[in-house]
Amino acid sequence: DQQVKQNSPSLSVQEGRISILNCDYTNSMFDYFLWYKKYPAEGPTFLISISSIKDKNEDGRFTVFLNKSAKHLSLHIVPSQPGDSAVYFCAASAKLAQGGSEKLVFGKGMKLTVNP
Amino acid sequence: DTAVSQTPKYLVTQMGNDKSIKCEQNLGHDTMYWYKQDSKKFLKIMFSYNNKELIINETVPNRFSPKSPDKAHLNLHINSLELGDSAVYFCASSLLLSPLHFGNGTRLTVT
Numbered sequence: 001d002q003q004v005k006q007n008s009p010s011l012s013v014q015e016g017r018i019s020i021l022n023c024d025y026t027n028s029m030f031d032y033f034l035w036y037k038k039y040p041a042e043g044p045t046f047l048i049s050i051s052s053i054k055d056k057n058e059d060g061r062f063t064v065f066l067n068k069s070a071k072h073l074s075l076h077i078v079p080s081q082p083g084d085s086a087v088y089f090c091a092a093s094a095k096l097a098q099g100g101s102e103k104l105v106f107g108k109g110m111k112l113t114v115n116p
Numbered sequence: 117d118t119a120v121s122q123t124p125k126y127l128v129t130q131m132g133n134d135k136s137i138k139c140e141q142n143l144g145h146d147t148m149y150w151y152k153q154d155s156k157k158f159l160k161i162m163f164s165y166n167n168k169e170l171i172i173n174e175t176v177p178n179r180f181s182p183k184s185p186d187k188a189h190l191n192l193h194i195n196s197l198e199l200g201d202s203a204v205y206f207c208a209s210s211l212l213l214s215p216l217h218f219g220n221g222t223r224l225t226v227t
Contacts, residue, residue, distance in 0.1 A: 002158075034215060043120070043206050043218030044159070089159065103172055104216065106159040 003027045004092050006107035015116050019077040023090030023107055026071065030092040030105075035064060035075045038087045038109070047088075048075070080114045087111050119143050122207045122219035129197055130227055137192045137222045139207030147171070148190035149208040149216065150182060159206070165190055166212075197226045 005024045013019045021035075031052040036044035050057040050064045050073070057064050063076045077084055090107040122139040129135050141148065149172075150162040163182045164172035170182070179195040190209075194201060204223050208216040 036218075041220065043208070043220045044216075045218070046215035049215060091159075103161055103164065104159075105161075108157050 002107075003030075003105050004090055004107040006088075006090055006110045008110055009108070010111040010113070012113045012115060013080050015082055015114055016079045019075075019080045019084065019112055019114065021075040021077075021088050021090075021110055021112065023073045023075075024071055025073075025092050027092070027094070027105070028071070029094040032093050033064070033066060033073050034091045034093075034104070035062075036089040036091060036106075037084075038089060044089055077112075080112075082114050082116050085112060085114050120207055120209055120217050120219040122205075122222050124222060125220065126223050126225075128225045128227065131197055131199060133197050134193070134195045135197060135224070136194070137205055137207075137224075139190045139192070139219060141188055141207075141209040141217070143209055143217060145209035145211050145217070146187055147210050147212065148184065148187075149210075150190065150192050151206040151208060151218075153204040153206060153221070155203070163190075163192075194224075197224075199226050202226045 034049040035047040037047045038044040048059050048062045048064050050066050055066050066073045087109045089109045091104040093104050120141045147166045149164045151159050153159045162176050165184045168184045181193045184190045204221045206221045207219040210216045
């Protein structure tokens with residue numbers, strides 16, 4: 001039962017263009033969403049997050065959009081750089097329901113390749 | 117300085133053996149986790165400890181036993197290893213309700 005879905009396994013874009021990574025979720029209890037970036041042989045590193053009370057959060061070249069009615073979020077990277085090439089994981093949690101510990105539910109990940 | 121370090125990085129062992137993976141964090145976090153990334157690439161939580169107390173215990177076989185001697189350490193001991201245990205195991209830590217910091221993973225191969 002995949003509660004967090006990243007339906008596209010890979011994306012290839014040209015340097016300088018926009019990268020759009022999509023994520024869908026099924027659990028309406030999720031109220032906190034994160035994107036993690038992972039290089040080979042390393043652990044995931046936190047990139048950006050958004051709470052369900054917002055519909056947009058921006059941090060430099062990275063912007064996350066949340067559409068609660070559609071249970072959909074997306075990560076926009078603009079302009080894309082070759083160093084952005086990595087696997088990107090979407091994750092979600094029911095923070096308020098959970099209280100303490102973060103129980104993140106991850107998608108399968110999407111491999112982004114930015115070509116010079 | 118590595119923030120979340122886990123050892124070993126690679127572990128190859130035979131079915132039926134018992135093995136341990138160690139994890140240490142120097143971030144001063146109060147919560148630590150074990151996640152498993154299986155062959156289908158899903159990252160799934162196994163355990164979570166907050167201040168040495170077990171908080172989250174997902175549906176994991178009893179052969180897996182986490183141990184937290186102090187806030188900075190969370191080790192994972194696996195008894196009677198099976199082929200299906202082959203995966204990458206990630207340790208992580210966080211402050212309460214803050215994003216997780218992951219270690220670089222331990223690739224376990226059971227033959």
